[in-house]
Amino acid sequence: MANEDKPRRWGAILLASTVSVGLLVLLFRGIDPARVLTEAKKVDLRIFAWVYVFRAVGFFALSWRVRAIARPMHRYQWKETTRAVFAGYFGNAVLPARIGELLKVGYLSRVGPPSPTACLAFAAVERVLDLLVLSFVAIWISFITLNKQAGDSIVVLSLAAGTSAVFLIVLARKPERVAAIAKGAVGLLGARADALISPRIEKFLEGLSALDTARQMVPVVLSTLLYWGLSIASIAVWPLAFGLDLVWYAPLVVLVFLALGTAIPSTAAFVGTYHYAAAAGLHLMGVSRETSVAMAIFVHAATFIPWTIVAGLVIMVPLWKGDLASRPLRASSSQQP
Numbered sequence: 001m002a003n004e005d006k007p008r009r010w011g012a013i014l015l016a017s018t019v020s021v022g023l024l025v026l027l028f029r030g031i032d033p034a035r036v037l038t039e040a041k042k043v044d045l046r047i048f049a050w051v052y053v054f055r056a057v058g059f060f061a062l063s064w065r066v067r068a069i070a071r072p073m074h075r076y077q078w079k080e081t082t083r084a085v086f087a088g089y090f091g092n093a094v095l096p097a098r099i100g101e102l103l104k105v106g107y108l109s110r111v112g113p114p115s116p117t118a119c120l121a122f123a124a125v126e127r128v129l130d131l132l133v134l135s136f137v138a139i140w141i142s143f144i145t146l147n148k149q150a151g152d153s154i155v156v157l158s159l160a161a162g163t164s165a166v167f168l169i170v171l172a173r174k175p176e177r178v179a180a181i182a183k184g185a186v187g188l189l190g191a192r193a194d195a196l197i198s199p200r201i202e203k204f205l206e207g208l209s210a211l212d213t214a215r216q217m218v219p220v221v222l223s224t225l226l227y228w229g230l231s232i233a234s235i236a237v238w239p240l241a242f243g244l245d246l247v248w249y250a251p252l253v254v255l256v257f258l259a260l261g262t263a264i265p266s267t268a269a270f271v272g273t274y275h276y277a278a279a280a281g282l283h284l285m286g287v288s289r290e291t292s293v294a295m296a297i298f299v300h301a302a303t304f305i306p307w308t309i310v311a312g313l314v315i316m317v318p319l320w321k322g323d324l325a326s327r328p329l330r331a332s333s334s335q336q337p
Helices: 003-028 033-040 046-071 078-093 102-109 116-145 150-173 175-187 191-206 212-239 250-263 273-284 289-321
Strands: none
Touching: 003 078, 003 273, 003 289, 046 078, 046 116, 046 175, 046 212, 046 289, 078 102, 078 289, 102 116, 116 212, 116 250, 212 250, 212 289, 273 289
């Protein structure tokens, strides 16, 4: 099986590399590198420092969200969820295809009682919440820039957000019924498939228990809004640091472009996809191509490199200390008084 997976693995790496290189070629086509360097030197580092402040608080928001999602099953310590978040960031920075998400899932299942399948459900909740926020921003911005009527945007938003939200809530609040239906479908595949998949279905549904009540959902929603609000604030600093005055919704446009760009296959650290998406969004907002490219390259290097180093140190400390030598046998905090 390992030999059979090698062609697929190399094919995925080749595809990601091709996408990254292709976008870099498009990014620099017709661009004078000397002008890009000149534009990059215009950055005011004192203003740009706020990017690090917003990003640091953003990591706190992500750690808070992981704790809130997992709390019905287990009360992770702050240091555990923070390391999990940094493990995900580090994995995405040094490995292709968003492998960091699996590293975060693996870390959470290693330091706490929830199974890997339940931790995978935690990640699924995060991704759906992020998708809802980005869908809202994208729809809102599209109707602002295209001068459409607000009523149309409300209809589209309701369809996009409502369908996903209802699906997750049904899974969380009717786990027995959903599990029975899923097991019935899996049972049609045979006894071996039933024995392999059915237990994982139950564990996955357990991981959605944070959506079981409105009270449990409040911190999950608040932490999500805090994270994306800080992301928008961070992007808003970019033009200010380069002495540019853009329209108020420019950070929202760049955010949507970055979300779409980094979702496609690429090499580690989103090389090419990040730069092209950021530059395209900035250029759409009236920034010259040279300045857009300069901002994209500078911001990527100035944020990914230091935060990747920090993330690497954070996740390496417990390994050096031997804290992950074995999975702790702790009772779920949800069973504690």
